[in-house]
Amino acid sequence: MDFRDVMEPKYRELLENYIKDQSEQALYAGQKFSRKSIEHKISPEEIVSLHKSLLMQMQPDLPENVLYSFDILLEVMIGYGLAYREHQSLRHKQEELRSEMEIAANVQQTLLGTKIPEVDGLDIGAISVPAKHMNGDYFHFVQDENNCISVAIADVIGKGIPAALCMSMIKYAMDSLPENRMGPGSILENLNRIVEQNVDPSMFITMFYGMFNPENNLLSYASAGHEPGFYYDAAKKEFTELSAKGLLLGVEKRTKYSNYHKEVHPGDMIILLSDGVTECRTDDGFIEREILIDYIYKYIHLSAQDIVNKVFKDLEKLQHFQLRDDFTLIILKRKV
Amino acid sequence: MNLSINIKETDILLEISVEGEIDAYTAPQLRERLFPLSEKNGVNMEINLSGVSYMDSTGLGVFVGVFKNVKANNGQFKINGLSGRLQRLFEITGLSDIIDVNSQIEGEVK
Missing domain, CATH: 1.10.1240.30 (KaiA/RbsU domain)
Incomplete structure (x- = not known):
């Protein structure tokens, strides 16, 4: 009734x-x-x-x-x-x-989807978790006809929906660049021109672009203002900063980006991250980069994907499961 | 999380001191205050961030936007009082090469 x-x-x-x-x-x-x-x-x-x-x-x-x-x-x-x-x-x-x-958010996942390539001799792991619905971080893998593996990791300054939409544009710009043997520096120069012309003038992008050639085990890379990653030297059991100089994308049209090179030995790792990883804030303040290294080292015997998953879980716990910023961590490990 | 913005204007200088945390929540406030000021022709803007305890990349975006505006209007732009952490942020992003940061003479007589 x-x-x-x-x-x-x-x-x-x-x-x-x-x-x-x-x-x-x-x-x-x-x-x-x-x-x-x-x-x-x-x-x-x-x-x-x-x-x-x-x-x-x-x-x-x-x-x-x-x-x-x-x-x-x-x-x-x-x-x-x-x-x-x-x-x-x-x-x-x-x-x-x-x-x-x-x-x-689902459409974004589909649009920005990238497949982690299967490569002989290289173990690749990646994780990217948004703080809110939409992810302003982005990573992208390309495997070209010469079997070179390229990886791009980027962060849009600005959060939420506008950042996410902007990222979709970058992805399509990247896909439409000619693949044939452009170095990381010139790829960033191209993307910089696109971002400078087409994106809201107060929106900027940081990006790290790396290219690994399995023929000679050489990593070439360039950075547009991106949070530096790490390089793990297996022989010395030592982490160093993978630093590269370069301005954010979208600030100055005529910016040049230098290429850097590194020979990757068996067991060595290339660790790429977004600032959401280093800006992980705990009760005692920010985590230091050294602490992050300790976490990675703790799981170093595992596969690349297991390392990134476990490090994420640990850092998430440190922040009481409340991410402040999008979190992206990628590891490329040369198989022994 | 609060942000306070103090603006002191003289004939030759626009001194802005910011205190608090600059993140995705407070950055829009900062943008609203600074953008109109940056559009004045020939403005001489100096920003002091010594009272800023935290800034993420959203804050950086605001300053780059303001910097570009000031430059486009033939003005001068300077940022002072950066903590080590903030200084690093400006260095990583390559911004310290194009923006005048922490250039004031240090070690003044106390």
Whole structure:
């Protein structure tokens, strides 16, 4: 049966009980009634008018001026009723937005999807986790016809949806660059021109671009203002910073990017990351890069994918499972 | 997390000191205050960040935007008072090569 049909007798019973003995129990029944009526979208002014009409039936000799006072209460409550209905409709809209956001995040996943290539002699692991719905970090692998493996890791300055949309554009720019033997430096120069011309002037991108040639085990790389990664030298058991100089993409049209080179020996690792990794904030402040190294070292005997997964889990725990920034960590390990 | 922005303007210099944390939540405030100022022709802007305890890349984006605006309007732009952590952020991103940062003479007589 519809709540509206039983509402009147129910409310009448409540009133009668309470008028009779003013018990706690009767008050509690009133609370239950209000929950039920909210659930059935009964507005506050409806309750007031119900109250008034029941009072007239139950107490016919009630002074007229008391009854008149209910008209004022009714008028005042109309405003509350409107606010309540607005609140309901906003909640509904919020639900809608949230589900659209989820769809957008899925579309982004599809658009930006990249496959970790299978290469003889190279063990590759990658993880990228957004702080919110949309990821402003991005990584991309390309395997060209000469079997060279290229990896790009990028972070859009700015967060959320605009950053994510911007990243999709970069991906398509990267895909449309001619693959044939462009060095990392010239790839960044090309992308810089595209970002400078096409992206909102207050949005910038940091990117590290590396290219590994399995023929001679040479890594060439260049960086556009990206958080430096690490290089692990297996023979010396030593981590060094994989630093490269270069300006953020999108600031200055004529920026040049230098190529750097490194010979990769068996067991060596190339570790790339986004600033969400180093800006991991714990109760005692930021984690130091040395601590990050300790975490990587702890899992160094595992496969590249297991290392990145485990390091992420540990750092996530340190931050009480609340990422402040998008987190991306990539490891390329030359097989022994 | 609060951000306070103090602006002191004289005929020749626009001194802005920022205090607090600059992140995705506070950066829009900073942008709103600084952008209109950066569009004045020939502005001489000096920003002091010695009271900034934290800044992420969103804050960096605001300063790059302001810097580009100031340059486009023939102005001067300087950032002072960077902590070691912030200085590193400007160095990694290559911005310290194009923006005048921490150039004031250090070791003043106390």
